[in-house]
């Protein structure tokens with residue numbers, strides 16, 4: 001075995017300094033993705049075949065090409081694009097690159113949330129003569145958001161694990177610091193082990209939390225359903 | 241204007257074959273990862289269902305570690321650390337790349353395997369028992385064929401994820417699409433937008449058949465599972 | 468039975484001199500290349516109770532959904548209280564109605580659905596209050612008073628704070644009626660409102676509809692398979708078949724004395 005304990009304990013505090021960058025990049029990316037996901041969902045709802053086709057395939061393109069290449073594109077290539085290009089900081093580039101990449105997934109979550117609302121809810125709110133805005137804010141969204149929460153939680157964790165890609169364009173989070181530490185000491189193993197440990201330490205409990213949330217929600221619905229059938233029996237007795 | 245266009249067409253002629261050199265490596269990494277990844281997924285998936293508690297715990301350990309950390313971290317760890325730690329040289333960065341990607345996605349997909357088998361088994365156990373099948377027969381004849389259909393759409397999605405993941409091997413010095421795409425940055429920086437965009441298009445072309453395959457798998461799975 | 472029929476014929480006669488509240492003029496509807504409705508002409512008078520019967524798939528639901536603006540006619544006009552529902556005038560020309568125009572005209576119409584379509588995230592009281600407060604801009608207090616009054620009328624005054632999934636089907640449907648009623652529509656549409664209910668719960672719902680019908684001022688279109696009920700409540704019955712109104716008249720004729728052969732076969736199944 002070839003393991004240096006001292007080095008491991010030196011690396012631990014050095015690399016941990018990067019946690020804040022990694023975490024704040026995760027959060028900012030996530031907010032960006034949540035907002036941009038909204039834009040996709042909105043664009044996809046435009047009832048025009050051509051627009052729909054373009055939006056669908058643009059999303060498919062972004063979703064199925066590597067986020068690493070997208071980061072490179074935004075950080076290295078965007079400044080060279082004539083007229084519209086500009087230089088962006090590594091952090092900003094990462095927010096835009098990973099944010100847009102994930103927004104295509106988030107948008108699917110929104111879509112599934114909206115589609116989970118029964119068609120009858122739209123019809124009832126038309127029959128009651130609600131405005132389009134009222135339909136969304138009072139009837140559809142309150143029902144559409146709940147089932148998306150566990151999925152959105154899941155994507156937060158996935159995004160967190162994707163964020164170290166930003167080290168490749170110079171965001172000084174934990175992975176980047178591990179690289180620095182490694183090259184200073186001409187050994188990488190302890191540093192990368194620290195990074196792996198830090199990730200496990202943060203993502204595993206979060207995953208458990210999301211799991212719990214998912215189960216709790218399912219249980220809530222089950223419970224409500226059984227409650228419902230219970231009162232249903234009661235009331236049947238009362239009516240007849 | 242016309243002059244510019246001529247230049248960019250000339251440039252394209254130059255870029256295309258360069259990027260194309262990378263396609264071979266990307267596809268080799270992808271194929272390796274797919275084969276090993278699915279293999280691991282099934283092995284680990286069955287281990288997670290095993291009656292042997294040690295086997296189950298060890299597998300659970302593997303799955304949670306690889307799902308709980310980033311692929312890029314796993315890749316670096318395997319590439320730099322493993323040879324030092326155990327004195328084994330993984331021999332080539334190809335092996336490190338394929339191992340990292342397939343260990344990572346194998347872990348994710350083992351959950352798909354386990355979940356599908358559990359879901360099917362719950363519904364069909366009694367019927368299969370009523371036919372007096374052995375545990376092995378039950379799995380082979382009744383549960384597994386249905387469970388595989390159930391796994392297909394998720395498997396398809398992970399195929400596309402693996403295409404994206406292959407781009408990481410450029411970080412351990414492999415000469416894949418991204419490597420060649422990135423090289424222009426140092427020689428001719430004004431070309432980077434078109435080169436990197438083309439690199440994205442190359443990845444998309446590789447992913448495209450898999451996108452259609454996934455859609456097909458979704459259809460198949462809708463038809464063939466008793467619910 | 469004879470008694471009820473005469474009293475309803477009287478109501479119908481009283482209404483005869485009025486302008487129709489709803490008018491279908493040669494309305495066609497097709498889905499893709501399937502012609503579902505092939506020229507519907509129909510006048511509904513204020514306060515009139517019209518029952519629509521016909522085989523499944525004959526377009527009964529489609530007829531009332533077009534009036535509720537849930538489905539757009541392929542051609543023809545629907546006039547509500549003198550206003551063209553699906554078209555509006557713009558620079559002296561008739562153009563397809565926009566949402567604003569639809570909202571203006573739709574205010575006169577209410578609907579009760581086969582599957583209730585209550586809002587699951589709101590209590591019974593909130594289900595009833597939400598439209599009066601937000602659409603009619605009624606004060607919260609007033610909306611609440613009227614909603615409670617309406618819920619008491621349908622026999623659910625003690626369930627105000629329950630959620631829909633805590634109610635039986637019959638109770639849900641009664642809430643749905645109260646919800647539509649507080650909007651005080653001039654025309655109320657009922658789409659097979661009892662066919663999703665367990666048989667023992669049908670009675671309570673029909674009872675409420677009967678009560679509403681007896682109050683008289685609101686026109687009602689009832690798509691139904693309950694023939695006894697239609698005889699009781701309707702002033703007029705329409706038999707819809709193969710995309711047209713194949714027979715119409717008072718229940719004493721259409722249901723109890725059918726001429727159309729297909730109508731006879733159809734009724735046979737229900738009256739035995």
Ligand SMILES: Nc1ncnc2c1ncn2[C@@H]1O[C@H](COP(=O)(O)OP(=O)(O)O)[C@@H](O)[C@H]1O
Nearest residue numbers: 498499503521522523524525526527528529530
């Ligand atoms: N949204 C729709 N798209 C396509 N076909 C439809 C749609 N709605 C109704 N139809 C068709 O129109 C016909 C009449 O439907 P409907 O009005 O629901 O009949 P009913 O209520 O008399 O059973 C049916 O054949 C039905 O399949």
Ligand SMILES: [Mg+2]
Nearest residue numbers: 527528529659
């Ligand atoms: Mg119908």
